[in-house]
Amino acid sequence: MKKLLSFVGLLALGSAAWWLFQTHLSAPHAAAADVSQKNAVPILAASVERQDTPAVISAIGTAQAYNSVTVRTRVDGQLDKVAFVEGQEVHRGDLLAQLDSRPFEAQLRSALAQKDRDAAQLANVERDLARFSDLAHRGAIPAQTLDTTRAQVDQLKATVEMDQAQIENARIALGYTTIRAPLDGRTGARLVDAGNMVHATDSNGLVLITQVHPITVSFSLPQDELPALLASQRKAALQVTALSRDASQQLGQGVISLIDNQIDSTTGTIHCKATFDNATNLLWPGQFVVLHVVLDMHRDALTVPATAVQLGTDGTYVFIVTSKGTADLRHVEVAFTEANRSVIARGVSQGERVVTEGQYHLEPGTPVRIIDRPPSLK
Known part of the structure; x- marks a missing residue:
């Protein structure tokens, strides 16, 4: 029994010594790890x-109307009616304004009456020509009388043709009293109110219509980018993204539609245009935008x-x-x-x-x- 107790005591003493030894060795390493972690x-x-x-070139551009037309009257007259609302979307052929048409209707009736009168004279001289031709064949009248009558017929035919041209011109002038939209677009501010006299020589016109579907954005790139630009365009249409000025909002996706045929020697840049369908109307003429032109995609x-x-x-x-x-x-x-x-x-x-x-x-x-x-x- 005493031997067993002695053995257990020795075992306990050895375990304690081993624990003290391990603690003594690992303490510096743990301390070093703590210092390393603390200094990280x-x-x-x-x-x-x-x-x-994507490989992208950035630029600043200005949105421009794809087409813009200042609508002007082509005849002088009083503006009876303005048929559009400012800022309205209009389509080609829509009524925009109506001038007083009565003076032009009177001109048309006058031209028609003039033609009827000259046509009646022509018919009478043609009958004389038929009679004189028979008489001259029998030697009853001088040949000069027949020649004179034939010349009168030709003259009156030309007069009737001129009358017809006057009628067509009067009809055209009458048509100009109805002013219609020349293209699809959006109207701007009304420049003349109903009741005013308008003239074909007026510089301001009646209204400005801008086409914004599609719309273009004009911008310039450094001339050093031109080789890469042309190389990418030969592969496929160059995609362009339009962003707001702070680049926080995407305004549309489009393609480059123009790379100008010469470099601006004063600025060392090449002028370009991009076309956008602008279905959401986020692009507006005169707007400054940030453009990202995608030259290539790195896979x-x-x-x-x-x-x-x-x-x-x-x-x-x-x-x-x-x-x-x-x-x-x-x-x-x-x-x-x-x-x-x-x-x-x-x-x-x-x-x-x-x-x-x-x-x-x-x-x-x-x-x-x-x-x-x-x-x-x-």
Whole structure:
């Protein structure tokens, strides 16, 4: 029994000694780990991803009406009626205004009566010509009388034809008293009120109509972009996105419809136009917009948040979070940046984590700690 108790005591003494030994060895390592974690720089990080990314050129443009017409009267007269509402959508042929037509109706009746009179004279002279022709054949009248009568017939025929032209001109003038929309579009402010006299020589006109379906946006690009622009246009129609001035709202999708045939030598830019169907009426003539012209689509490209890319004396670089929880500086080649993401041509691999905030407190080998909120670094 005494031997058994002695054995148990020795076993307990050995366990206690072993615990003291392990505690003595692990304490410095734990302390070091605590110090390392305490000194780690808080950062935000994101993964390197593969995604389809468009290569885009940005520009500032001005929306313009696809067509615009200042509606003017083509005859002088009193404006009897204005048939449109300001700001109204109108279609080609819709009634816009009506002038007093009575003077023009009277001119038409006068032209018709003039033709009837001259036609009656022509008929009478033609009968004389028939009689004189028979008499001249028998030698009963001089040949000169027959020639004179034949000349009168020709003259009256020309007069009747001139009367017909006068009738057609009067009908056209009468038609001009009814003013119709020359195209589909939207009316602007009314420039003349009913009751006023209007003239064909008036400079202001009656109303301005602008066609906004479709609508164009005029813009300029640096001449250095022209080769890429033309190369992409040969492949397919160049897609354009119109955004609000602060780029917070998309206003429409369209295509480039014009690349001008010469470069502006004073500015070194090339003038372009894009056409939008504008079904939602978000584009308006005179509006300033931001344009994104898609030159090409990079399929399955390696991308990182644009904030991860830094510029140093040796070029662009990013900080990679290593498996050991430290930062590693990696030089990269950036193809382009679009929509807050940078396409990396060389330097990173898919799945690696890059530092997006907190880089200014890092150097190669610095311990880092990834957090879920922006670090308040000082």
